[in-house]
Amino acid sequence: MAELNVEPKKNRPIWIWLVLALLALLAIIFLLRGCDDNDVDRDMDTDTTTATTAATTAGATTGGTTGAMDTDNRTATDADWDDIDRNAPVATYQEITDRDVTVRGNDEYAIYSVDETILFGTDSKEIRAEAAPKLKQVAQSLSQRYNDGQIRIYGYTDSKASKNYNEQLAEERAEAVRNWLTQNGNISADRITVHAVGEADPAATNQTAEGRQQNRRVEIVARRGN
Template sequence: MKKHLLSLLAATALLASCSDLKKPEEKDQLSEATADTAVVARDGQTVGEVAANAGAAVENAWDMTKANLADVKLEEIDLPEISVRGDDRYNVYALEEKVLFDTDKAEIKPTATRALSEISSSIARRYRGNEVRILGFADSRGDKDYNRELSAKRAAAVKDWLVKNGQMPADKVSIEPMGEEAPVASNATAAGRQENRRVEIAVLK
């Protein structure tokens, strides 16, 4: 009877040890896989770090402060109200406010359709699938916050038009309200202020 009891205890111990048969490194891998910081890329970065760095890289790619943009002639752009500038990283299509909007409004005029169609066709032809950023600009008259808000609404309106009518993927188009920043002419004159009230559609090559 005693011998039978000892055999039973030995069998129980063996079964208990079977649940811990995994190699130490396998158990380490399992515990790592369940931790938020455990999923590691080949270079040792966590997934969160990789995503953050990728986002920073895209944002840095849009740093146009040092861009040296020169006038560009594209055969498919023939409307005088569209200007195109570019360098080895960007192409920028620009339209003055009066082409797109009434004063202090953010609704696109029906007459702007041809110009926006020409721009969207050019982008589809040359840079299909590339990142696009729409920048809204204002002159320096009035409240600074109001000008920034208006430029944001106008940039958003252009984005909506390009997505709905120009078949651009919404996730490839971003907006940036510039407000009074980066004037291209003097705000001291009516003509200069008119030039500063504009929308630019930039494409990352």
């Protein structure tokens, strides 16, 4: 009877099992950390989205409010002056007797015009001494008829110099008139605003000396209070 030679089964070294167990442990740790990172990312994305949405909503709300306020301000201020007709009929005010002062308007507003040559010297922003009686009549009329209203002073020039120079000169002259009215005409400064138009809105042609003289002017516009 033949003999069967069976070799005994060899046991694997224990270190192999240790390595396999360590690798499995590392794999489990890696997977767990990956899940945690995903959760954190989702939380951060959610928080960021929520914050962005809130900020956008707040911005939209603020923007809407600001827009409404701008519209209200426009309605309450500038829009009230859009209906001023520079070619309104001449108004006769008994207190205005100086022929160098003209008044146009209606029951709601008045435009007092004084020729630039009466108020200022050439390229000057200093009010002439002889202009004082004319401005005094304007101040008295403003106090008598528009004591509770707002006043705007517009400065105009011809187009001979540069646009920037004309705007600066127009502003300085309008400022000089405002200062005179507040210091000598007893008109509160918070009722008066200055608007430098410069050469932008000519009353006549700039091609003739006569037209340029008409364009160099200061207009004092007053509205009745609400």
